[in-house]
Amino acid sequence: MIDHYRRQAYCNLWSNHRLLGACAGLSQNEFMAERTSFFPSIWQTLNHIHIVDAFYIDALEGGTLGLAAFDDETPYDSVTGLLPAQRKLDRRLLQFCEALDPARLGTGVILQRTDRQQNEPAHRVLSHLFVHQTHHRGQVHAMLAGTTVAPPQLDEFWLVDESSLRRDEFESLGISERQVWYADEPTDSSAL
Template structure:
C-alpha cells in the first residue's frame, strides 16, 4: 500500500489538540490573577497568548474549510476570559482542524481573506504554517506557566512506555486512541 501523504498532517492535528488540552487543563489550576499577570513573552500574559492561538486557529481553520472569516477573527483580541472558556473554544476549533486534515487535499489552493487582498496558497503550506504558529506560541505560554505555582505539563509527543496508560486515558477522554491517529 502506498504511504498516505495526509498522515503526517493528521498526526500533527491530533498532537496539536492533545497539547492544547494538556496545557489548558493545567491552566485551569491558575488563580485568576496568575492567568492575567504581566509576563515576558510576545503577548503580555498567559491569557493573551492563549487567546492569540485561538484567534489565529479560527482565522486559518475557517480559510481551510473554505470560509471567509478573515480579519473579523480579530474583532475581540481576548474573546475568552477564563481558562475554562479557552479550553472549550480551543477544543472546538481543534476538532475542526482534525476534520480538515482527515479530508485534506494537500495540493488544493486555499483562499485566505487578508482584508486588503486574498492570499492563495496550497493547503499543505498553510497547515505547516499553522502548526508552526501553534507550537511557537504554545511554547511561550508553557514558559509563562513555569513562572506560576502550576507545573507546566509535558507537551512533546514522546512519552515513555511507562506513561502509556496516562496517554491512553487522555486520548480516550478526547474520543481517540493511538490507532485513530496512526492508522
C-alpha cells in the same frame, strides 16, 4: 504527508488539552498577570492561539470569516470559556485533516489580509498553522514556569514507549493510539 498532517492535528488536540488543563489550575490573577513574552500574559497568548486558529481553519474549510477573526483579540476572559472553544476548533482541524487527500493538499486557500488576498496551497497553510500553534504553546509553557502551576510535559506524543503517559488523556479525548498512529497500517498489538 497526509498521515503526517493527521497526526499533527491529533498532537494539536492533545497538546491543547494538556496545556489548557494545566492553565485551568491558575487563579484568575495568575492567568491574566503580565509576564515576559511576545504577548504579555498567558491569557493574551492563549486567546491569540484561538483567534489565529479560527482564521486559518475557517480559510482551510473555504469559509468567509476572514479578518473578522481578529475583531476581538481576547474573546475569552477565562480558561473555563476558552477550553471548550479551543477544543471545538481543534476538532474542526482534526476533521479537516482526516478528510485530506492529495488533491485537497494542493488546493488553493484564500487568506484575507488587510491589504491583499493570499492564495496558498492547503499543505503550506497547514504547515504554518502547526508551527504557529507550537510556537505560542511554548511561550505559554514558559510563562507557566513563573506560576504556582507546573508546566505540563508536551513532548510525550510521538514515542511508542511513552504511550502509557498519555493513555488517560487520549481516553478522555475519545481517541486511541490505534486511531492516531495506525489508521492505515497493519499493527503489531504489542506496540500499542
